[in-house]
Amino acid sequence: MNKYFKILLFSLLGFMGCEELKGPVGPAGQDGVANMHVEIIQLTPNNTQFVDYDTYGSGTSGYLAYEHETSHLTSSVLDSGLVKVELSIDDGETWNSLPYLLYNGDNDGVNYVYNCEYNYTEGSVRISWWCSFDRTAQDWLNIENLWAADYKITIVTP
Numbered sequence: 001m002n003k004y005f006k007i008l009l010f011s012l013l014g015f016m017g018c019e020e021l022k023g024p025v026g027p028a029g030q031d032g033v034a035n036m037h038v039e040i041i042q043l044t045p046n047n048t049q050f051v052d053y054d055t056y057g058s059g060t061s062g063y064l065a066y067e068h069e070t071s072h073l074t075s076s077v078l079d080s081g082l083v084k085v086e087l088s089i090d091d092g093e094t095w096n097s098l099p100y101l102l103y104n105g106d107n108d109g110v111n112y113v114y115n116c117e118y119n120y121t122e123g124s125v126r127i128s129w130w131c132s133f134d135r136t137a138q139d140w141l142n143i144e145n146l147w148a149a150d151y152k153i154t155i156v157t158p
Contacts, residue, residue: 035157037072040092043127043148050137061134064147066127072155075122082156085118085127089149098127102146114146125153 043066052062073083086095100116113132118125129140129147140147 037070037155037157039068039070039153041066041068041151041153043151045141045144045148048147050140052137059137062137062140063131063135064129064140068125068127068153069123070125070153070155071123072157073120073123073125074157076158077155078120078122080158082154083118083120083125084154085125086152086154087116087149088152092150095152116147127151 043064048064048066050059050062051065052059054060054062074081077083085098087098087100088095098116098118102114104111110132115130116127117130118127120126
C-alpha cells in the first residue's frame with residue numbers, strides 16, 4: 001500500500017507542478033474594416049416617390065425613385081471609394097446586386113421589362129425602378145410587392 005501511496009503522491013505532484021503549455025505569441029492580426037459602412041433600408045409607398053415623365057404632371061407614365069442621404073458618401077468616395085446597392089425580396093435571406101432585371105418574353109417578343117438601378121452623388125444614393133411600358137403612380141402601388149423591399153447600401157471610404 002505504501003508503494004501505491006507514493007505513486008499517487010508523485011502523480012499529484014507532477015500534475016500540480018506542470019505549467020500550462022503555451023506556444024510563442026503569434027504576429028498581430030489585420031485591423032478590421034473600419035472604412036466599410038453598411039445600411040439596410042426599406043422602400044415603402046411612404047418614402048418612395050413617383051416621378052412623372054410628363055413635365056405637366058399628368059401622372060400617366062413614370063418611374064419610382066428613392067433618395068437616401070448619407071454623410072459617408074463624400075467627394076473622396078466619388079474619386080476613389082466604392083458604392084454598392086443590393087436588393088433582398090426575402091427579408092435578407094438572399095441579396096441581389098443592382099441592377100436587378102425582371103422580364104417576361106421569349107424569342108417572339110418581350111412582354112415587359114422591369115429594371116431596378118442606382119446612382120449616387122456626394123451625400124446621397126438614389127434607387128430607381130423603371131418599366132418598359134407606361135406605369136401610373138397607382139400602377140406602381142398595385143405592384144408594391146415587387147419593389148417595396150429591403151435594400152443594402154454599402155459604402156467603402158478610401
